[in-house]
Amino acid sequence: MIKAIIYQSKTGHTKEYAEGLSKELKIPSYSVSEALEKVKKQEEVIYLSWVRATSLVGYKKMNRKYQIRCVGAVGAYPKSTEYIEQLKEYNHIGQELFYLRGGINYEKLNKFYQKLLKIVGRAIAMENPRDKAMIQLFMVGGNFVNKKQLKPMIEYVLESENSNE
Numbered sequence: 001m002i003k004a005i006i007y008q009s010k011t012g013h014t015k016e017y018a019e020g021l022s023k024e025l026k027i028p029s030y031s032v033s034e035a036l037e038k039v040k041k042q043e044e045v046i047y048l049s050w051v052r053a054t055s056l057v058g059y060k061k062m063n064r065k066y067q068i069r070c071v072g073a074v075g076a077y078p079k080s081t082e083y084i085e086q087l088k089e090y091n092h093i094g095q096e097l098f099y100l101r102g103g104i105n106y107e108k109l110n111k112f113y114q115k116l117l118k119i120v121g122r123a124i125a126m127e128n129p130r131d132k133a134m135i136q137l138f139m140v141g142g143n144f145v146n147k148k149q150l151k152p153m154i155e156y157v158l159e160s161e162n163s164n165e
Helices: 013-023 034-036 059-065 081-091 111-127 133-141 147-164
Strands: 004-008 028-031 044-052 067-075 095-099
Touching: 004 034, 004 067, 013 028, 013 067, 013 147, 028 034, 034 044, 044 059, 059 067, 067 081, 067 147, 081 095, 095 147, 111 133
Parallel strands: 004 028, 004 044, 044 067, 067 095
Antiparallel strands: none
């Protein structure tokens, strides 16, 4: 039985998804630092975190500490099967992975990340100048959080919880 939703959030998008999931599933959600105090080692959890390039931040550490039922990866890129497979491969994710589109919030990023993402935006503009939406996202930011994106994850958890009874 899933005891908690544990999340790692950089600018708030992942936290927003974790809180929405918590409300729908009636399972408490905790930031990683809270979870280290409140969730026992090897408890069954759902893990949500943000994506940095192709790295799911904190996944390896949490996967060693807890039994993760499924994973939510929150990133700025549009959802695609290819990108999800890349994330699974690069992060060695064996659990079910759900991709949730978050965004970029420059107001909550430090100067290093602000500069880095602007460089990425310029690279996208040079490589694919027709991709106006992605260029805009990386140059000024944007928010794509939508609780409807949680539906497949909620269905998966409810189905797997019912099959374990």
